[in-house]
Amino acid sequence: MEDDNKFSYFFLGLGLGVAAGLLFAPKSGPETRDLLRSKADEGKEYLKRRTVELGDQATDVLERGKSTVTRQRDNLVAAVEAGKQAYREAVTSTPNDAEHI
DSSP states (O other): OHHHHHHHHHHHHHHHHHHHHHHTSSSOHHHHHHHHHHHHHHHHHHHHHHHHHHHHHHHHHHHHHHHHHHHHHHHHHHHHHHHHHHHHHHHHHHHHHHHHO
16 A cells, blocks of 8 residues: 555656646747647557556456356365265165165
């Protein structure tokens, strides 16, 4: 959690530094506005790409989780069935074993 705070402060400082640099840059108003607009567009595109990447990663993790749960459920069902079968065999073979004693 402490690292998240550090990154937040870093990016806040970076943004403020860039904004201050642009405000005091030796460019005219229209040039500065065009630069700000292009940088904002680059930022939006980056965020769109990153969002898609994170969405794909989340989908992959979700699918792996579903697969693991399904596999574990199948293992559990097989174990329960094996237990039932073993119980049935033990119950049906017990009277026959008792007669031989």
